[in-house]
Amino acid sequence: MIKVQREDFDVGAELAALSAGRGEVGAVASFIGLVRDVAGPGELSAMTLEHYPGMTEKQLGELEAEALARWPLDRVLIIHRHGRLLPGDRIVLCAATSSHREAAFEACAFLMDWLKTKAPFWKLEEVGGQSSWVAAKDTDEAAAAKWTKNE
Amino acid sequence: MIKVQREDFDVGAELAALSAGRGEVGAVASFIGLVRDVAGPGELSAMTLEHYPGMTEKQLGELEAEALARWPLDRVLIIHRHGRLLPGDRIVLCAATSSHREAAFEACAFLMDWLKTKAPFWKLEEVGGQSSWVAAKDTDEAAAAKWTKNE
Amino acid sequence: MKVLYFAWLRDRVGVAEEIVEPPIEVTTVGELIAWLAQRSARHGEAFADPAIVRCAINQNYAKADESFSRTDEIAFFPPVTGG
Amino acid sequence: MKVLYFAWLRDRVGVAEEIVEPPIEVTTVGELIAWLAQRSARHGEAFADPAIVRCAINQNYAKADESFSRTDEIAFFPPVTGG
Numbered sequence: 181m182i183k184v185q186r187e188d189f190d191v192g193a194e195l196a197a198l199s200a201g202r203g204e205v206g207a208v209a210s211f212i213g214l215v216r217d218v219a220g221p222g223e224l225s226a227m228t229l230e231h232y233p234g235m236t237e238k239q240l241g242e243l244e245a246e247a248l249a250r251w252p253l254d255r256v257l258i259i260h261r262h263g264r265l266l267p268g269d270r271i272v273l274c275a276a277t278s279s280h281r282e283a284a285f286e287a288c289a290f291l292m293d294w295l296k297t298k299a300p301f302w303k304l305e306e307v308g309g310q311s312s313w314v315a316a317k318d319t320d321e322a323a324a325a326k327w328t329k330n331e
Numbered sequence: 332m333i334k335v336q337r338e339d340f341d342v343g344a345e346l347a348a349l350s351a352g353r354g355e356v357g358a359v360a361s362f363i364g365l366v367r368d369v370a371g372p373g374e375l376s377a378m379t380l381e382h383y384p385g386m387t388e389k390q391l392g393e394l395e396a397e398a399l400a401r402w403p404l405d406r407v408l409i410i411h412r413h414g415r416l417l418p419g420d421r422i423v424l425c426a427a428t429s430s431h432r433e434a435a436f437e438a439c440a441f442l443m444d445w446l447k448t449k450a451p452f453w454k455l456e457e458v459g460g461q462s463s464w465v466a467a468k469d470t471d472e473a474a475a476a477k478w479t480k481n482e
Numbered sequence: 483m484k485v486l487y488f489a490w491l492r493d494r495v496g497v498a499e500e501i502v503e504p505p506i507e508v509t510t511v512g513e514l515i516a517w518l519a520q521r522s523a524r525h526g527e528a529f530a531d532p533a534i535v536r537c538a539i540n541q542n543y544a545k546a547d548e549s550f551s552r553t554d555e556i557a558f559f560p561p562v563t564g565g
Numbered sequence: 566m567k568v569l570y571f572a573w574l575r576d577r578v579g580v581a582e583e584i585v586e587p588p589i590e591v592t593t594v595g596e597l598i599a600w601l602a603q604r605s606a607r608h609g610e611a612f613a614d615p616a617i618v619r620c621a622i623n624q625n626y627a628k629a630d631e632s633f634s635r636t637d638e639i640a641f642f643p644p645v646t647g648g
Binding site: 190191192193195196199200201203204205206207208209210211212213214215216217267268279281282284285288289292323 | 341342343344346347350351352354355356357358359360361362363364365366367368418419430432433435436439440443474
Binding site for chain 1: 538565
């Protein structure tokens with residue numbers, strides 16, 4: 181399931197709904213991404229997430245399908261927020277459920293690695309009144325690439 | 332933090348508390364283990380988790396310390412229930428928080444692998460009125476062993 | 483045809499989308515980038531380093547040698563930084 | 566000295582704990598298992614395959630060649646199956 185939204189989400193309720201009534205599911209692996217506080221002492225920081233409506237849902241939907249095809253999963257959940265967020269705010273929740281914990285863990289890590297390099301979101305960071313776009317990280321590209329090499 | 336308890340736990344509240352006010356934490360990886368429904372159609376199943384009070388807390392505490400020593404984590408959480416549980420009930424919650432998502436993911440998988448082979452819990456499965464102790468799995472031993480080889 | 487810009491590409495170009503009419507010989511993403519870069523100083527700045535510009539045709543990633551049609555939805559943006 | 570049993574080891578022995586007085590020459594975990602196995606038919610069944618019996622001395626895992634003192638808390642149990 182894919183949700184792209186401005187509002188916050190309820191982690192406990194989302195994860196409970198994902199496995200509710202699914203008798204074969206013994207493993208729920210999940211990841212929550214939070215806004216880090218990048219400001220120095222006494223400064224305020226914030227982060228605005230811009231995205232490409234339509235393409236985001238399409239890319240995340242393909243990511244979900246890819247995870248379901250690669251691992252013996254029951255379900256996949258990706259919730260990604262956009263708009264202006266403050267330090268400590270939740271940005272993203274990824275989860276994968278399975279009867280096998282290895283599959284759930286691997287799929288969840290895969291979701292995050294691919295999401296970081298494929299989902300069309302951009303972070304605008306505000307620190308002490310200055311705004312700047314966050315640069316993409318080579319380490320994210322490398323993390324995503326390792327899932328391709330393994331095929 | 333280690334909690335060994337009979338009662339259920341609130342996943343959303345536990346994970347939120349783990350990162351609350353920790354400005355450097357951007358990554359929360361977690362795992363929830365659930366009781367699977369092993370009964371056939373029309374049958375009821377249940378699971379009773381016995382443990383070794385005292386040793387459980389000691390082993391989980393050492394596991395937490397080991398994870399904190401191996402990865403750049405902020406915090407570790409392990410909650411494990413005991414007593415009689417029904418299909419779909421939560422058994423365990425493991426979580427690791429970090430500024431790096433790889434560290435959080437790896438530490439969380441490590442916690443589960445070691446917990447499966449070191450924490451003194453035993454599962455008694457009831458299916459259709461018959462009780463039997465669940466046998467340990469070789470795959471769990473192998474999963475735990477891989478964290479030793481890497482040293 | 484319509485072209486969309488996101489994040490700092492939009493900031494540099496100055497608009498989130500625009501209607502452009504590239505000449506008929508412009509058929510690939512790479513050629514479109516080269517043509518757009520000539521449109522104004524702001525465009526030139528936005529497309530100064532094509533290696534860090536990503537393109538999507540109809541919301542799918544597209545490389546420089548891919549061709550597009552005039553009815554496609556074309557978008558340009560920096561490497562993504564979500565998650 | 567006190568010995569604790571858990572899970573199917575307890576079911577087979579028939580008690581969760583018992584006070585035993587092994588002779589002075591019994592000093593290692595392996596020797597204690599061999600001595601306990603002789604105590605009764607139930608003990609014999611519980612310790613029939615020492616390879617699948619785990620031991621903890623004062624709540625730390627202990628191998629067959631480890632020695633214990635009479636004041637230690639000794640526990641025997643099957644391979645664990647939590648999580």
